Every structure is written in structure tokens, then in C-alpha cells.
Amino acid sequence: MAELKIIGMDEVAVEEIEWLWYPYIPFGKLTIIHGDPGEGKTTLILQLAALLSRGDKLPCDDTEREPISIIYQTAEDGLGDTIKPRLLSGNADCTQIKVIDESEVPLTMLDARVERAIQETGARMIILDPMQAYLGEKVDMNRANEVRSILSQLGRIAEKYKCAIILVGHLNKMQGTKANYRGLGSVDFQATARSVLVVGRVKDSPETRVMAHQKSSLAPEGEPIAFELNKETGFHWIGHYDISIDDLLSGFSRQKKSEMAESLITDCLAEGKCPQQVIQQKAESMGISKRILDTVKKSLDVQSIKIGSKWYWQLAA
Known part of the structure; x- marks a missing residue:
């Protein structure tokens, strides 16, 4: 022993x-x-x-x-x-x-x-x-x-x-x-x-x-x-x-993820502004990285605005 x-x-x-x-x-x-x-x-x-x-x-x-x-x-x-x-x-x-x-x-x-x-x-x-x-x-x-x-x-x-x-x-x-x-x-x-x-x-x-x-x-x-x-x-x-x-x-490609991110953002902003946190949480659940999300946001000319203590995203006028 x-x-x-x-x-x-x-x-x-x-x-x-x-x-x-x-x-x-x-x-x-x-x-x-x-x-x-x-x-x-x-x-x-x-x-x-x-x-x-x-x-x-x-x-x-x-x-x-x-x-x-x-x-x-x-x-x-x-x-x-x-x-x-x-x-x-x-x-x-x-x-x-x-x-x-x-x-x-x-x-x-x-x-x-x-x-x-x-x-x-x-x-x-x-x-x-x-x-x-x-x-x-x-x-x-x-x-x-x-x-x-x-x-x-x-x-x-x-x-x-x-x-x-x-x-x-x-x-x-x-x-x-x-x-x-x-x-x-x-x-x-x-x-x-x-x-x-x-x-x-x-x-x-x-x-x-x-x-x-x-x-x-x-x-x-x-x-x-x-x-x-x-x-x-x-x-x-x-x-x-x-x-x-x-x-x-x-089998998902980076291009496919970009397309998913674009669809996500346009859907969320279709009726106006949307809380940034909501979009980011949805992206994370879909496996979309922050880098891809930010890149697509920029390409769509999405603006960040602060209302009170919260940030929102909206499409440029």
C-alpha cells in the first residue's frame, strides 16, 4: 500500500x-x-x-x-x-x-x-x-x-x-x-x-x-x-x-456568415432602430462573430445612436 x-x-x-x-x-x-x-x-x-x-x-x-x-x-x-x-x-x-x-x-x-x-x-x-x-x-x-x-x-x-x-x-x-x-x-x-x-x-x-x-x-x-x-x-x-x-x-463559409449577418441586421432594422444588445445577442446565437457583424454593419452604413443609457442601431437616412 x-x-x-x-x-x-x-x-x-x-x-x-x-x-x-x-x-x-x-x-x-x-x-x-x-x-x-x-x-x-x-x-x-x-x-x-x-x-x-x-x-x-x-x-x-x-x-x-x-x-x-x-x-x-x-x-x-x-x-x-x-x-x-x-x-x-x-x-x-x-x-x-x-x-x-x-x-x-x-x-x-x-x-x-x-x-x-x-x-x-x-x-x-x-x-x-x-x-x-x-x-x-x-x-x-x-x-x-x-x-x-x-x-x-x-x-x-x-x-x-x-x-x-x-x-x-x-x-x-x-x-x-x-x-x-x-x-x-x-x-x-x-x-x-x-x-x-x-x-x-x-x-x-x-x-x-x-x-x-x-x-x-x-x-x-x-x-x-x-x-x-x-x-x-x-x-x-x-x-x-x-x-x-x-x-x-x-461547411459554413465566411461569405455565408456575412450573408447571415446582413439578413439579421436588415430584418432587425426594417421598422426602424433596434437595441444594439438585441442584435448582438441574436448574432451570437447564430454563430456570427463580432468582427463579421461589425464589418457588415459598416458596409450597410448602419449608425449607432445613444438614447438614455442604451445604444441603438439604425440605417442611415
Whole structure:
């Protein structure tokens, strides 16, 4: 029987979170990046690895950083014909990116080689792509007790070495459902990870892909960031993009949301002025962001007027 030990919170030292990429990827924690097959999540993580290998700035982040050592494991793509060409296309410093040899014995999350590799390489980031391939053949990814035990131990390794561990995964096929219910396997995957990111394709602009925050336990959710995958011009970053996760996965486009916002405003103002709070509450219930609502308001030449202590919207005369 384990010996009882009591820890007083007055004895616990306050620790500041370190970030690989604020607020998307923390050091010393587990991060999940998932999306439907073919939406660009592996390309995204390889482009990030390329930037980090050179110590370059990350998208929408002016933080100065040093090059870091990275471990990248894949169970789906060939190293020579797929992974390295993608890294080279991002101008990666391949001396900074290592792979644990799985040619004789497949790797699992709890394999002792994971911790030894982090020790020997000094890796600050390790990527397991896809995560379900590294659970182990006897593990049922739908059983919470099995999944939580493995992820908790992997999380302790991340914390011990201040290493960001990235788990790349697929979404299930439940189209049209909330993003929270589209992760494969037990919900403990998302419960254990401190940051969960979703990568999807913008439906009315199929070459545009977006990474959006589904869960952020350690900081406010980051704004969605878009990138382009073009057969002719390749990969390039676009920057912040206004779209919600549920819209990204359900098929609503930014253009569609703008049309919804326009209809909402014109309906509310059809008979004259309308309280601003009423319009904003209706927009929120429809999943229309404040940015889209304000943009459409301006395009319709809607004026804000104050009557007493309340603000109203009305169409310009």
C-alpha cells in the first residue's frame, strides 16, 4: 500500500508556463492537432518544424527564438519520399530534426526510447503522427481508463524535460456535429491535452486551410490562422482568419456568415432602430462573430445612436 503524503498548497511553488508558440503550443505539455484526412495537418506541423529548426519567427508571432531540436515520428508517410521533401520545401535545417528508428520494433507512447531520445537529442518538441498509431496494439483508444493512463505518463515526460509533445490525429466521420465530439477515441484525449487545435478546409476556398483553437487550458484561445496549399505555388501562410471551428467543420463559409449577418441586421432594422444588445445577442446565437457583424454593419452604413443609457442601431437616412 502506498504511503500517505499530504502536500500543503502553501508549499507549492508557482510556475510560469513556457511557450513554444503562444497561445497554441506550450512547452512541457501535450498538444493535439487533428483534422479530417487530407486537410493539411501534417503539412502544417512540418512547416512549423521547419521554422523552429532554423529559429525563425512563427506565424503571427514576433517572438525571437533559437533553433530547437525536434523528433518527428510518422506511421503513415515515407521519410525519404514524403517527409523530407516537405521539410526541404520549408527550408528546414534537417540536422535539427531526428527520427527514432522503428524499422525493427514499432514505437509506442510508453516506449522507453521516447524518453531516452529526448535526453540524448535535447529535443524541445516531439511529434507523433498519427497519435493512434503510437498507443500500442493492445490499447483500446475508446476506453478512458487505458487512454488516460498512457497520456498521463506521456505528459509527465513532457513536463520533466520541458518538451512540447504534439499528437497529430484524425477526426471521426460525424459530419455536422460540434467540434468537441469529432475527435477519434475517448474524450480523454482532449481532456488530457492542454491545447487542442483543429485543421480544416474553408469550403468556398478549398486551397485555404485554417488552424483553429478548440481548447486552450493555459491561455486565452488564439485567433484562427490560415495557410494556403496550392498545387502550383505550394504552401504559404496567410495569417489570422475569421472563422469558428464549428463553421470550419460544418461547411459554413465566411461569405455565408456575412450573408447571415446582413439578413439579421436588415430584418432587425426594417421598422426602424433596434437595441444594439438585441442584435448582438441574436448574432451570437447564430454563430456570427463580432468582427463579421461589425464589418457588415459598416458596409450597410448602419449608425449607432445613444438614447438614455442604451445604444441603438439604425440605417442611415
